[in-house]
């Protein structure tokens with residue numbers, strides 16, 4: 001995946017809590033068997049709503065989405081991060097994220113940043129007042145440079161950070177430990193019927 | 202200090218412990234695969250020239266996309282058909298057992314795992330589906346993953362994982378009549394909020410949990426994710442062992458397995474990062490009125506008014522939800538008329554759920570204004586229900602009797618709500634558009650859904666003169 005180190009961008013404000021994956025990408029688009037091309041379906045059902053603004057030219061080119069609590073709750077569909085990334089977002093700043101969604105983002109190089117509610121509120125206000133306002137996100141330093149020049153730190157799991165900064169692919173990384181997996185299988189794996197018997201039924 | 206069940210499971214599956222800032226690597230005992238989240242993972246494997254490391258710990262089924270009626274004629278939706286065919290090809294190529302659309306064992310992935318005896322205490326279980334938490338009812342560590350992780354498990358049979366915190370939710374006391382497992386979990390989510398469990402592996406404990414059947418326990422663990430929890434689990438006991446015994450996947454040396462399983466429950470002196478309690482005796486049948494599962498109230502209540510909320514953000518969320526749901530706020534929940542009833546999903550479409558609903562329906566008729574359907578969780582549940590004559594009870598009352606699949610739980614097949622249609626549903630999500638664009642979902646238990654079908658509006662099942670068998 002593409003590494004994430006530092007990124008400067010304008011802001012796309014989405015002032016809502018508990019945005020679920022069914023809103024990010026509705027199920028009718030999950031039937032596609034490709035991994036790309038989901039961006040055009042992002043927030044599909046909201047597009048006709050009066051107060052939906054993310055596709056307005058003012059915000060269309062922003063690469064950082066700013067939103068509220070519990071973003072990405074609901075299903076495990078990785079199509080949700082795919083669609084956000086495909087639409088052009090490189091990072092999502094939120095008060096909090098749903099677990100599986102956050103995990104899925106980090107697997108594809110989309111950076112989830114958690115900031116306190118007051119800072120998120122400030123960013124949303126900046127974006128509405130001046131759509132040219134920019135943030136600079138520095139992952140190695142774990143700092144967001146706010147449009148008003150303040151620096152706000154954020155937490156991230158060190159292993160996740162290392163993978164994102166280097167753009168490492170998890171599978172290759174794990175396969176370096178193949179000997180450990182074999183040892184586990186030989187010595188500690190719990191015996192059980194497994195699933196092979198199902199072929200015969 | 203003693204260990205939690207979660208920690209015992211975690212430790213037993215560490216291929217490599219967390220070190221130098223790197224997450225632990227966990228071995229995965231059972232990988233369940235379905236059509237919607239696996240295609241791109243298999244493509245990734247092929248691209249990298251990799252194989253499936255342990256096809257003997259992997260099993261696949263089709264559920265999300267499949268038609269629940271007239272499947273002898275194949276799948277008419279072209280994209281759905283393609284996705285199902287892709288899984289058939291991938292299973293063949295990589296040597297994975299698959300229950301495809303014509304199999305008598307096909308069903309919703311979280312229904313067939315336990316039903317076949319594949320789901321067992323002490324296991325790590327993953328699936329590219331958030332309701333994998335269901336399997337935690339057996340004392341397994343089970344959680345949903347995304348497609349990149351599906352690919353990772355296919356290739357390595359392991360997953361890098363960061364340690365979640367632990368939360369014990371003790372649900373205590375005897376369930377009042379008419380209060381089911383579904384009401385316990387909806388009430389719990391109502392109390393803790395939809396983000397209340399984020400970052401936690403949750404153990405459900407307490408007398409109300411111990412009193413539940415395995416099916417009820419699965420209903421509780423199934424909706425862990427609706428409270429934000431990474432995994433939900435329940436200590437295995439004799440109820441668990443009795444359920445597994447005799448199933449095709451049960452261990453050959455069953456006694457030895459039971460011995461092993463008895464050591465799994467959390468030690469008495471184990472400490473959790475957080476503890477919550479829920480009073481089961483205070484619960485009534487629950488109904489969601491909004492657009493997430495935390496927007497829930499007892500059937501005897503009124504729909505809240507946005508003005509009841511102090512926090513401006515909450516007020517706005519409630520206003521938006523009521524707007525979408527076509528409600529004013531303040532109306533009695535029992536007065537809400539419905540158009541559709543959906544009895545199905547991995548939350549509530551096992552045999553006990555169907556029995557509980559049938560006991561309400563027996564000898565009555567679905568209200569003329571209501572379309573009602575039963576979609577069994579698996580073809581085996583369907584066959585069992587037919588042996589017991591439940592299909593006749595439902596049909597005679599005016600319900601449609603379908604084949605197994607996810608169906609209107611997420612409306613990826615043809616079973617879809619029309620804009621503005623209102624549904625009493627036994628599924629797990631009431632998000633905007635979940636059951637069809639513009640569709641309005643009220644989550645309820647199977648007996649409550651059955652009662653609503655008969656009455657034509659949401660209604661307190663306790664006012665029905667019927668045997669309220671537990672579910």
Ligand code: SF4
Nearest residue numbers: 332546547607610611
């Ligand atoms: S029944 Fe619904 S919740 Fe369960 S696996 Fe299917 S779509 Fe997901």
